[in-house]
Amino acid sequence: MNLNINGLDELDLQILDILIKDSRTPFLEIARKCHVSGGTIHVRMKKMEDMGIIKGTKLMIDNSKLGYDVTCFMGIYLDKAASYPNVLESLNNIKEIVELHYTTGEYSIFMKVICKNISDLQDLLLNKIQAIEGIQRTDTLISLSQPIDRNIEL
Template sequence: MVHEIDKLDKQILKLLMQDVTRAYTDIAKELNVSGGTIHVRMKKLNDLGVVKGAQLLVNPSAVGYDICAFIGVYLDKGSDYKATVEQMRQIPEIVELHYTTGSYSMFVKIICRDTKHLREILNERIQAIEGVQRTETLISLDESISRQITI
């Protein structure tokens, strides 16, 4: 669903996307509005689902997780999707999961400590899920771009 947001909403979003820790009062000063206006606008954007929250981003390598991999998952049948998602939700190393078109039924992004850890998660957890027919794993050598959409 597309929500109508005005120029001020877009300016607020742009500034917060550059630095989510920035104080609303600082944003208000820069945009020549009151701090209350920023609070009201952010509440509206949250209520509309335009803003899905704020998060602290941790560098996985800095905490010992050196492998990023993508796993294409083939399911026995499409009706296995919901049950498979619920089981994969229990695997903390899975950081993204997408229901896809094309060859794979699902596409998973996983962060692991090393290749041994990846193999354990893949063999003992993901491939053990009922309905998972087979998988194909691609290890990322470098993340060259990671960004949000431009507002």
């Protein structure tokens, strides 16, 4: 591992590496693995939160077990770049959109959408997304499986 990456030292990176593998690892177990005190871990975690490196915790849910069986990715073509703020505001109110990126390349916006079924996806496309002023057209890719889902390793 590199030393002093963005103000982080070897211990900070070691802590992050442990948490990336299992974010529920107790501070005392991290301290034991790093050969430091629990207080040191607490101080380091607070420092990384203050720096914006750690942005809280996130509950991971298996959406299919809640009846959401369709995951897809959608590319959006805007009629003009100036439409982006208004389109973003409208898209932000659609609960099925779980991730959104303003991008370079073919699409202006690329997003991840989760729906209960294909019928709901069709309704979402026709009545919610494609009805937004400023959206010229969309491309939809349906995910068949997600064999990799991880954070970057340090």
